[in-house]
Amino acid sequence: MRIGSPKETYAADEGLFRTRTQWAWFGILLLSLVLFPFLSNLYWLYLVCLISIHVISATGLNILTGYTGQVSLGQAAFMGVGAYTVAWLDNHAATPFVLNLLAAGGVTTVVGMVAGLPSLRVKGLYLAIATIAASFILHFVFLNWESVTGGARGMNIAPPQAFGHELANADTFYWLVMPVTVVMVLLAANLFRTRVGRAFIAIRDRDISASVLGISLPVYKLMSFAIASFYAGIAGGFYAYFFGAINPESFPLLMSIFYLAAVIVGGLGTILGSILGAVFMTLTPELLRYGVDVMEPFVDDASALLSPVRTMVFGLLIVGFLLFEPHGLAEIWRRVRRFFHLWPFRN
Amino acid sequence: MSMKIRTSRLLFGVASGLALGGLVSGTALAQDQETTVGAGAGEEDAIVIGGSIPMTGVFAFAGLAFNEGMRDFVSWVNEEHGGVNGRKFRYVGQDTGYDVDESVGVFQRITSREDVDFYFGDSTAFSQTINSELNRRDILMTGASFASELNNPEEYPLQFLLGPDYTEQVGILLDYIADEQPGARVAFVHSDTEFGRDPIAASQERAEELGLEVVETLVTPPGASDISGATLSLRRARPDYTIFHGYVLAPIPDFIERSRQMGMETKFMGTYYSMDQTIIDEMGEAADGFMGVMPYRYYYDQEAPDTEILGAIHDMHDEYKPTMYIQAWLAGVLLREIAQETLDAGKELTGSNMRETLDSMENIDTGGIIGVPVTYRGSSIPVGRIYRADMDEGRMVPVSDWIELE
Numbered sequence: 001m002r003i004g005s006p007k008e009t010y011a012a013d014e015g016l017f018r019t020r021t022q023w024a025w026f027g028i029l030l031l032s033l034v035l036f037p038f039l040s041n042l043y044w045l046y047l048v049c050l051i052s053i054h055v056i057s058a059t060g061l062n063i064l065t066g067y068t069g070q071v072s073l074g075q076a077a078f079m080g081v082g083a084y085t086v087a088w089l090d091n092h093a094a095t096p097f098v099l100n101l102l103a104a105g106g107v108t109t110v111v112g113m114v115a116g117l118p119s120l121r122v123k124g125l126y127l128a129i130a131t132i133a134a135s136f137i138l139h140f141v142f143l144n145w146e147s148v149t150g151g152a153r154g155m156n157i158a159p160p161q162a163f164g165h166e167l168a169n170a171d172t173f174y175w176l177v178m179p180v181t182v183v184m185v186l187l188a189a190n191l192f193r194t195r196v197g198r199a200f201i202a203i204r205d206r207d208i209s210a211s212v213l214g215i216s217l218p219v220y221k222l223m224s225f226a227i228a229s230f231y232a233g234i235a236g237g238f239y240a241y242f243f244g245a246i247n248p249e250s251f252p253l254l255m256s257i258f259y260l261a262a263v264i265v266g267g268l269g270t271i272l273g274s275i276l277g278a279v280f281m282t283l284t285p286e287l288l289r290y291g292v293d294v295m296e297p298f299v300d301d302a303s304a305l306l307s308p309v310r311t312m313v314f315g316l317l318i319v320g321f322l323l324f325e326p327h328g329l330a331e332i333w334r335r336v337r338r339f340f341h342l343w344p345f346r347n
Numbered sequence: 348m349s350m351k352i353r354t355s356r357l358l359f360g361v362a363s364g365l366a367l368g369g370l371v372s373g374t375a376l377a378q379d380q381e382t383t384v385g386a387g388a389g390e391e392d393a394i395v396i397g398g399s400i401p402m403t404g405v406f407a408f409a410g411l412a413f414n415e416g417m418r419d420f421v422s423w424v425n426e427e428h429g430g431v432n433g434r435k436f437r438y439v440g441q442d443t444g445y446d447v448d449e450s451v452g453v454f455q456r457i458t459s460r461e462d463v464d465f466y467f468g469d470s471t472a473f474s475q476t477i478n479s480e481l482n483r484r485d486i487l488m489t490g491a492s493f494a495s496e497l498n499n500p501e502e503y504p505l506q507f508l509l510g511p512d513y514t515e516q517v518g519i520l521l522d523y524i525a526d527e528q529p530g531a532r533v534a535f536v537h538s539d540t541e542f543g544r545d546p547i548a549a550s551q552e553r554a555e556e557l558g559l560e561v562v563e564t565l566v567t568p569p570g571a572s573d574i575s576g577a578t579l580s581l582r583r584a585r586p587d588y589t590i591f592h593g594y595v596l597a598p599i600p601d602f603i604e605r606s607r608q609m610g611m612e613t614k615f616m617g618t619y620y621s622m623d624q625t626i627i628d629e630m631g632e633a634a635d636g637f638m639g640v641m642p643y644r645y646y647y648d649q650e651a652p653d654t655e656i657l658g659a660i661h662d663m664h665d666e667y668k669p670t671m672y673i674q675a676w677l678a679g680v681l682l683r684e685i686a687q688e689t690l691d692a693g694k695e696l697t698g699s700n701m702r703e704t705l706d707s708m709e710n711i712d713t714g715g716i717i718g719v720p721v722t723y724r725g726s727s728i729p730v731g732r733i734y735r736a737d738m739d740e741g742r743m744v745p746v747s748d749w750i751e752l753e
Binding site for chain 1: 400403414451476483540
């Protein structure tokens with residue numbers, strides 16, 4: 001139990017990790033991430049790699065939607081831009097993967113800023129529709145700019161090479177995607193200790209007040225779009241490398257809704273929320289498979305009969321979270337932490 | 348915080364906790380009880396067929412039929428034949444929702460628990476994505492996709508198709524047309540998807556080679572509802588034959604009805620996935636005269652004497668079974684033949700060994716599923732037959748013999 005955490009400097013007050021306990025837990029988390037591949041099979045590694053990609057993208061969307069208040073349904077299409085950038089560079093330039101991924105982030109940043117231009121005039125649902133429009137336009141480009149995107153057929157991407165090894169499978173790919181995810185999440189968390197991050201929050205809370213305080217709305221809104229798109233671009237680049245093949249149908253509108261749902265279920269405006277949301281949205285349908293397995297001895301052909309139920313339970317869980325935990329999974333986490341702060345002396 | 352909110356939160360927490368926690372704790376229990384049929388999990392030498400099967404989502408109509416077909420095949424081959432050389436078959440299939448992420452997840456899930464010999468995939472995108480993993484693990488795969496791209500033993504050495512690829516399907520239609528009405532005017536209507544675009548460019552060339560005139564090529568969104576503009580273009584083009592590709596149902600019935608209302612006399616044709624009896628039934632009256640290519644016999648096609656497999660299916664089911672169900676049986680029958688020959692040659696059931704066997708096999712007997720003995724060319728079987736919907740009989744009737752592309 002700890003009874004207080006006095007802060008003696010402003011820097012300490014702003015720190016991401018304010019107590020030794022937090023540092024210790026963070027260390028344990030990193031250690032378990034390092035140990036995980038040695039203790040797990042390819043199936044779980046695959047899921048964790050997929051979750052990492054989702055975490056990066058959801059974190060980006062949370063910066064834009066959760067922190068800056070700009071609703072976007074274009075995240076999947078932005079990921080598509082990143083994925084196609086990687087695919088094109090891989091097929092035509094044969095540049096190293098680090099460069100390709102950075103280029104994916106860069107190109108997507110520019111595209112995202114252009115797609116974010118309507119945010120200067122409209123907000124809320126109107127902006128959501130504008131971003132849907134952007135994603136349809138991008139989808140059209142993926143489909144019809146055949147010389148670059150390969151058209152409906154799409155493109156194949158060779159696995160990334162590092163130190164002479166192909167990072168083709170989840171067990172090796174993990175070592176690429178996980179560190180980057182950790183770094184990108186930490187960067188996002190740090191963003192909100194700076195003027196830029198606070199400006200985002202001010203815009204979300206009341207854009208007129210923010211503007212009165214001297215925050216340039218156009219600059220910061222576009223900056224938010226740029227950062228969110230950069231994250232989407234990197235996630236898209238990883239997606240392309242991870243799956244090795246992409247086509248225009250790889251990035252449907254439904255995927256954007258998936259990210260928005262992840263951010264809402266996880267907790268809007270919290271970094272932890274993006275992580276928990278992405279984990280929840282990816283893992284729950286998979287865990288529900290075990291439910292199907294458990295029923296197998298009792299129900300003939302359980303997989304065919306219960307798979308629709310699995311989808312419905314997943315839907316109900318999301319509705320349940322919206323009803324009973326409107327602040328998302330991150331809030332549950334906070335409650336649990338608060339409980340243990342003074343445990344066992346108070347409950 | 349009011350008591351009421353706290354209680355409901357608590358209830359929800361407990362409920363979702365039970366839902367998830369209960370399922371997760373069931374893991375240990377379920378570890379060796381996969382979604383299986385056939386030989387028990389304990390049987391070490393079982394021949395395992397894994398499957399990423401779309402039992403929910405847009406492709407569920409086919410996925411459920413694949414699943415049932417594969418289950419029935421495995422029960423049949425184990426009971427009637429005792430498997431292959433005493434080794435029984437086991438089928439492990441899981442739902443993918445027709446989503447590539449999930450399909451790959453299911454592949455990893457099944458292969459991490461089972462020593463899979465053979466895999467059934469659910470989409471072209473999955474086939475492309477999983478290709479390197481198949482090569483690495485040396486697993487042979489077939490599946491739902493007839494994409495022309497997959498018909499390439501160099502790029503996709505461990506994958507083969509269960510019939511003619513889409514280009515070959517249209518090729519069979521074109522052969523039939525050239526035979527029936529030399530110099531006919533042909534139009535293509537296809538969806539704006541990877542599936543829809545697949546055979547079009549090659550088929551346009553092929554039509555020209557056969558002396559047919561391609562008078563129009565129309566692209567619509569899949570499942571398009573507004574096709575008035577497209578039907579007008581079609582009327583202007585006055586084709587003798589209109590070939591649809593890349594749709595399952597919509598907008599084919601609408602297209603046919605409007606064209607009839609406009610007094611057009613074009614004959615409408617489709618490819619495999621728009622040719623099942625259930626689809627034809629859903630089209631209703633519009634379907635009358637609708638033609639298309641079908642690589643397999645229908646459930647009710649028992650005219651031939653050598654239809655062992657169709658007989659077995661009839662013994663199991665009194666009611667109609669879709670063509671996708673038959674497709675899964677074909678996968679099973681081919682696998683049985685491949686496994687038999689590979690084992691007889693004293694080789695192990697690795698993907699590359701089985702591929703070698705497949706390439707060396709000639710005139711494979713499919714137990715009557717396909718009307719002629721088949722030989723793989725590349726990775727496909729370029730054989731099919733033209734059927735026409737006869738609404739008086741309420742079924743598809745063959746209007747050509749089996750056509751084999753050269």
